[in-house]
Amino acid sequence: MSTDNTVAEKLRKELNEFRERTGRALDALAGLRDVEIGPTPKDLIYSEDKLKLYRYRPLQDAAAPKQSKNKKNKADARPAVLICYALINRPYMLDLQEDRSVIRQLLKRDVDVFLIDWGYPDGADRYLTFDDYVNRYMLHCVEQVCRIRDIDKVNLLGVCQGGTLSLCFTALHPEYVNSLITMVTPVDFQTDKDTLSKWSRALDVDALVDTLGNVPGELLNGAFVGLMPFRLTSQKYVDLLDAAANPAQLENFIRMEKWIFDSPDQPGEMFRQFVQWCYKENRLKAGTLELGGKRVDLERIKVPVLNVYALQDHLVPPEASACLAQLIGTKDYEELVLNSGHIGTYVSAKSQTEMPDRLVGWLRKRNR
């Protein structure tokens, strides 16, 4: 009986503390100013429809005036890296905050960084296709980078779905690519642990797209959160009560929260094709994917490839990325395997040190 009383008393005390912490957390949240996202300065160098192509300013020139678009710097020996992010979620995850920015780390290591920002598609983009994204938008961006840097080829860095697009681009336009880095990129869309892939099997994607047009970002948010519903709708916010005591930690949480739920709508046709051809039919791995009338043959990829993937990734299981080794034609293939989750790949402590060191070291050896 006395033990029960002790336990009951303990729980009561804990509940009171919980209530107090909740109150303090709510006060802290109410007093929070707008959080800054993507702090590293960049310049818009090209735009087409909703797409924007940015070039990041070198860190030492962060306060310098905009570089001329027509400036041809023949002496510029920095490796030019064009980052192709996914259509899902926003690319500022790579530049979330000053101490969590893969882009900043690349700039510190003297890389010339370009980024494709796909923007926020609306009804006018409803009929954009897989072909449009790879053979039109990406091609135009690559051409712009080559023109600005007076080079023939770029180093392509594809993240997640952006990596899939980059693989397709490299297979179809190898003449434009010097090297390819894929980060947490799905290649085999039907591995056993791929929950999203299994969930898509019973989905009538034609009905979805024909009814909704563009697929709302909120729908995808629901699917992602639904992968771990108790952690992501409940425990995460209970953890917030601990973070709320530290203003910097609270801001970090809010930044991440903004990124997680800042999901653009997906252009209808692109979504239909991606889900049907990749998730349902696994065409990329099977070698039967065709874009613009041409087969995407991963065997044609002969450029150096660095494949970065994460062992705890629940969105893109490691097996989904690792199979790339057996599919591409290059003899210069390396892997960088991280013991992190999908997002941890770009925001964990290692992503600010070990990973950029390895990435840039690899790039420099192959920069022509």
Add this chain to the structure above:
Amino acid sequence: MNESRKQSDNWLEDWLSVQRKLAEEWRNANEEQRADVTRKMAEALWQGVSSNGSEQAKAAARQLQDATQALLAGTGYFMQALTDVPTLMEIPHRAQQMFKAVPLGILREHHILLRDLVQAAEEHQAVLARVANVFANLEAQAIDLLTQRAQSLRATGNAASHGRALYDLWVECAEEVFAKLSHDPAFIQLLGDSMNSFMRLRKRQSAVLDRLLRQFDLPTRAEINSMHRKLNELAKQVETLSAASAKRSTRSKKSSAGRH
């Protein structure tokens, strides 16, 4: 005059009170009893109307009474919908019963749209009920697993010492149960069914909305989609033509440079 007006006012109130009593009877009656109630309602309706009238009026009222009785009996669900206050869950089913009649007349197309909408809503609700069932089972399994874990932790001397630890353990158990469920083919099919039935419902909603917009000469989504499709095709044609023209121009520059 005042007297006759008073009489007529009384009559109206009496008539309304009879209608209210009959509506109450209807609500409390079973299926068999309702046939009797409809007869009484029809009687009360036309008797009230003809009580002060001529013999001809009374005869006409009797004919209308028979017709009304048939109408009320044959469309019993209409009475049910009018007299009962349906719960939110019952509305689609009740509405569906109303729309079971064959669509006729000038509102035929609207009737079909609404009928399909109501049917889709009912189907979607049925799927959601199955989903709710699955999650209720999941909760129960998670609590079972939590109990087992808590007991085995206690047995090894590592009992959860505070509420937060118990909460974290509950989340861990719930996620474990869910992780297994999320790969179960039946659950995957159910998720697909819920999304697919929701899309069918949305499609019906859009059809109703489109029809309304057309009546006000406002652009519909279908029209805007047509425009965007056309624009997309034109953009591609322009791109192809520009590329071909640029190629021709490069070739002719090269060949004229070669000549010189």
